[in-house]
Amino acid sequence: MNIGDKVRMLRAKEQGVITRFLSGNQVEIEIEDGFRIPVMQSELVVVSPMEAERFKPSGQAAEVREAFAPQRPLGQPGQVLASVGFYLAYVPQNDRDVALYLVNNTDWEVLFTLAEEREGSYRGLQSGTMKAKTQVKMAEIYAMAKFEQWPTLLAQALYFRPGGGQPARMPLVKRLKPRAQAFYKNKQIVPVLGQPGHVFQLDDETTNASMAPPTSDGLKTAMLTPNEDVAIVSVERPNSVVDLHIEKLLPTGNSGRKPDEIVEVQLRAFEKNLENAIASGMGEITFIHGVGTGKLRQELHRQLSRHPNVRFFEDAQKQKFGYGATKVTLK
Incomplete structure (x- = not known):
């Protein structure tokens, strides 16, 4: 499918x-x-x-x-090529580590290189040729607990298709370092591989459109010019105890916000701190939500019960917080 x-x-x-x-x-x-x-x-x-x-x-x-539409073999009238669909995927191996895959879901053969960049240093990971509709697993394994230390990945690709009648395509040069929030939102079934993973598309309609035959200067420029849309990770490690009371989140006042709007502000703070705690490798975090009507506590527990990176949660230190806080243990 x-x-x-x-x-x-x-x-x-x-x-x-x-x-x-x-x-x-x-x-x-x-x-x-x-x-x-x-x-x-x-x-x-x-x-x-x-x-x-x-x-x-x-x-x-x-x-x-x-x-x-599924692509027709080369040479048939009205030929359509799948020109977009080159992905980088982080695929979970267990609850702690992910493996790295390159996926070619196009109708082109791809000559690729993949490397790590850390503080200006370059380390090649793998190079090779990928047939159409194939995937390659890299030898690298990344620990989720060290998410903020993951390197920037540099992917480069040249496109090839045998025979005539195909417009030349410009090389692909892409750098990627996922943000914590985008990383978890991009979880889906990896094309071709058919397993769940965190998927990032390296090409798009603009960078992979068929183009006029490139000149030697154009090739050099494309390979050496850094891609401007680099996603830089910026993860702020939260405190082990996060107070969600509105007067803590908005010390200058809530500006007459309605109750539903106040809860929305609290939920955004909860989600941000939870994702940052996961990305920075924290083992646990406590959220002070108060008692009140119980609406905020109910929504927090609903989200925590469905979160794939939460091991379990419970009322936190009743003698200290009463029933107004929830302690979350992360995977």
Whole structure:
């Protein structure tokens, strides 16, 4: 099951086209009226190419199907190439470590190099050639507890496809160092590999569009010029006890905020401190939420119960905080 496949729901009449993979073994599909909906992969079946051709969808879904359609072999009339889909993925090996993968979900062969950059020093990790629709596992293992110490990764790629009729493509040069918040939000099924991981797309429509044949100066510039959209990680290690009372978060006053708006401010502070605690390798953190109506405590516990990096949580030191604090133990 890949992006662009036409699928049918097993328990409903709707059909659609897969537009992206979501977490929890779900995919997003665009149905014929143009709406995009999440569906479990187990509830879908891929429509055969012959059936898809005979029963073409109409409207916007037809346009999406054409844009994401599974690619035809070289040489057929109306050939469409998947030119976008080069990924870097951090794939969990256990609850402490992740492995590094490069994924080529395009129709091009890719000659690649991958290296680490630490404070100006360069360390090559691997180089090689990736066939279309393949993945390569690097030898590197990174510890989640040392997230803030992970290096910047430098990926470079040259694109190749045998035969004539293909526009030349500019090389790809990309640096990546994920932010803590983006890292956890980017968890999904890794294309080609089919396992859950934290996925970052190294190419996009702009950097990977087919271009005129490059000059030697253009190649040199593309390979040596740093990419400006480097994602720099900046993780502030929070205190072991975080007070979520609004007067602590907004010492200058809450400016007449409504109760729901106050809770929203408290939740944003909770989420930020929790993610920073995870990224900085803390073993536990305590949140003081007070008793009040219990709405904030209930929402904190709801989020903690579903968080993949929380081992368990409990009321913290009743003799000190009463029932107004929650202690969280992290994985």
